[in-house]
Amino acid sequence: MGRVYNFSAGPAVLPEEVLKEAAGEMLDYGGSGMSVMEMSHRSKVFETIINEAEQDLRDLMNIPDDYSVLFLQGGASQQFAMIPMNLMKNRVADFIITGQWAKKAYQEAQIYGKANAIASSADKTFTYIPDCSDLPISNDADYVYICENNTIYGTKFKKLPNTKGKLLVADISSCFLSEPVDVTKYGLIFGGAQKNVGPAGVVIVIIRKDLITEDTLPGTPTMLKYKIHDDHKSLYNTPPAYGIYICGKVFKRLKKLGGLKVMKEINEKKAAILYDFLDQSKLFRGTVVKEDRSFMNVPFVTGNEELDVRFVKEAKAAGLENLKGHRTVGGMRASIYNAMPMEGVEKLVEFMKKFEEDNTK
């Protein structure tokens, strides 16, 4: 059996060239006589891998020198605790609740201080992004927190909130490297690699250097201090070495393709194929308000649960996998990350058209 079109939200599709290259290097990386999985993270060979990965990411995202790039573990979820432990100096932070991931970060922060939900789209099951132009930002807030692309609900902040001068912290797990980013607008950006970047096990944190201090909350474990990882250039302990190597290959590929501006154009075109179909379909409809639609995660429904289940099943049989919506939402969701070829979305829409014809007679 060949490869399928994998619409999983994460772990998600990786570029086939990257997988092939890694396969070719599996037994002997660059003449080292061993796999990257087998080599010391203190070796010259691995040092080059991680340094190049960092530099390529800096080039791609145009990351200024006063920001550090950290390759960590514990997934995006560990950042929900690590961020307050390191940044909640006044023990106050404001959260914009646009879905489950933002809510989890908000709940975790409550362990460490006063977390305020200053806006939410829970009233309409997170199908939109609230107006964030004039929010009641707390005077003593250490930061304002957002989940920039909501993987489960398929919404995206097209405009960053007005934080009234407070630090902005963003979870960009599911929109990482999907478009150009102005890093200077944020104090800290983070994302798990397994959505749009690489394999599970790596989380990337981009943090302004002045925010990296010894001054963490009492009881913060050594491993959860940004400073320790920054001082050791992400090599304080054994990093997720193989994952970083694959991320590095993805960065090189994106650079070769023309960088994030080109990725944005491709992603917009790719998403438009699906959204344009949804907007005129007699059977399917997208669940998100138009202005706030994500280009990465596209939830949709038929309005009939039985039909949804059958769609997912028949799509799978046609080589279109993992289209089932998140277990808390139902319906369908197509995650169309950077590595999903245009052809995959075209095949999906073709299949949807046929399914619609067969089921609207």
Ligand SMILES: *Cc1c(COP(=O)(O)O)cnc(C)c1O
């Ligand atoms: C998947 C996801 C997470 C959780 O990531 P883990 O690596 O499993 O902890 C957090 N935030 C967003 C936006 C996600 O998509």
